Amino acid sequence: MSSIDWEALKKVDQALIVISIILAILINFLLLYKVVRAAGGLSSLLKSPRGPRFQTLVSLTLGDILVALSSFVVLARLLFEGEANISCRTMVLSHDYQVFIMPFVYGMGLAVLLTEWVIFRRRLRKAPASRMGQGAMVIWSVGMTALPWVWGIVFVLPLSIADVDMSGDLNNCPLFSDLMTVTRKKVLICVCLFFPSCVALIIGCLILLSGTKLCVCNARITNPGEVIAMQEQTATMLTTPSAPTQTSAPYSTSCEPPLSHEEAGADLLTLQPRLDMYYSEKEKRSLFIASLAFCVCVIPFAVLGFAHTYDTVPEDLKLIELVIFGELTFWLFSARTFVLPFTWIISGSLISSNLHSTENR
Structure with missing residues (x-):
C-alpha cells in the first residue's frame, strides 16, 4: 500500500497558495480597472443606467481582494509558519469567510447581475418620461448591489460563528475538533454553497434560453x-x-x-x-458561462463536505485517493477567486461601455 508523502504535499500546497494569491491580485485589480473605465470613472458608477451591473462587479471584486485574499494570507501563514502564530479566532473567521460567506455573496451577486439583465431591458421598453429619475436610479443601484452583502452579514455570518468558542488555541479550535454541530454544517453547506449555485445557474439557463428581441x-x-x-x-x-412633372405645385x-x-x-x-437598444447575445452567454463556472468551482467541494457530514465516504476509498480528491476540490474551490474575474475579462461584454449610456438617448 502506497503511503502519502506529507512533506511533498505541503510543498505543493505552498506553491499553489502563492500562485493563487498572485493570480487573485493581478486578475481582480485588472477587472476593477476595466469596470471603472467602462463605467466612465468612479463618479459615473452611481449615475450610470447600468449602475447595478458595474457596482455589483466592483463590490464582488473588492470582496475578493479584501476578504478572500485575507483568507489566502492566513492559509499561507499556516502553511509556511505553522500553527504557533495563528489564533483560533483568526483561523475560524478566515475559514468561514472563505468557505461560506464569500461563495454565498458571489453566488447571490451573480443572481443580481442576471436579474439586472432582465430588469434593464424591461425598463428600456418604457417611455423615457416614465423611467426612473437620477435619484431613484442611484438608490436602486446601491440597493441591488448591497443585497448580497446584507444577506451574507445578516444570515450567513451569525449562522457560522454563533455559539462557537474561539478563545482556545488552534489545536482546540472548532474548525479542527468538529465542535460545530453536524446540523449546522449541513445548513451552512446548503445555504452558502448549493443554494446560490443553483439559483445562479437556473436563472442563467432561463435567460440563455429566452428569446432575444x-x-x-x-x-x-x-x-x-x-x-x-x-x-x-x-x-x-x-x-x-x-x-410631378407639372410646373405648378399641387402641394x-x-x-x-x-x-x-x-x-x-x-x-x-x-x-x-x-427600443433604441441592441440586445447583446454575448452578454447572455457571458452571464451563463460565469454561472456555470461558479457551479463547477463550488459544487464538488460542497458535495465532498456534505458527504463528510453524513459520513458517507466509501469505506473502500483509499486514504491517498481521498486526499487527492480533497486537494483537487479545495483548490478548484479556491480558484473561484480568480477564475470568475478572468471569465468577466475575457468575455468583455459585461465590462464594456457600449451599453451603459443607452438609456440616456
Whole structure:
C-alpha cells in the first residue's frame, strides 16, 4: 500500500497558495480597472443606467481582494509558519469567510447581475418620461448591489460563528475538533454553497434560453415600400410618390416637395423603433458561462463536505485517493477567486461601455 508523502504535499500546497494569491491580485485589480473605465470613472458608477451591473462587479471584486485574499494570507501563514502564530479566532473567521460567506455573496451577486439583465431591458421598453429619475436610479443601484452583502452579514455570518468558542488555541479550535454541530454544517453547506449555485445557474439557463428581441437602427432600406418585421415591433416604410412633372405645385408651398422614388431609395433611412437598444447575445452567454463556472468551482467541494457530514465516504476509498480528491476540490474551490474575474475579462461584454449610456438617448 502506497503511503502519502506529507512533506511533498505541503510543498505543493505552498506553491499553489502563492500562485493563487498572485493570480487573485493581478486578475481582480485588472477587472476593477476595466469596470471603472467602462463605467466612465468612479463618479459615473452611481449615475450610470447600468449602475447595478458595474457596482455589483466592483463590490464582488473588492470582496475578493479584501476578504478572500485575507483568507489566502492566513492559509499561507499556516502553511509556511505553522500553527504557533495563528489564533483560533483568526483561523475560524478566515475559514468561514472563505468557505461560506464569500461563495454565498458571489453566488447571490451573480443572481443580481442576471436579474439586472432582465430588469434593464424591461425598463428600456418604457417611455423615457416614465423611467426612473437620477435619484431613484442611484438608490436602486446601491440597493441591488448591497443585497448580497446584507444577506451574507445578516444570515450567513451569525449562522457560522454563533455559539462557537474561539478563545482556545488552534489545536482546540472548532474548525479542527468538529465542535460545530453536524446540523449546522449541513445548513451552512446548503445555504452558502448549493443554494446560490443553483439559483445562479437556473436563472442563467432561463435567460440563455429566452428569446432575444432585436431592433434595427440606421438600416439602409433598398426598397422603400417593403415592410420590415422585427420581433419587438413592425415598422412599415411607405413608398413616396414620384415628383410631378407639372410646373405648378399641387402641394402646399410651405412644405418641402416629396423625394423621387430614386432619391428615396438611395437615401439612408433610419428606423426609430420603440427600443433604441441592441440586445447583446454575448452578454447572455457571458452571464451563463460565469454561472456555470461558479457551479463547477463550488459544487464538488460542497458535495465532498456534505458527504463528510453524513459520513458517507466509501469505506473502500483509499486514504491517498481521498486526499487527492480533497486537494483537487479545495483548490478548484479556491480558484473561484480568480477564475470568475478572468471569465468577466475575457468575455468583455459585461465590462464594456457600449451599453451603459443607452438609456440616456
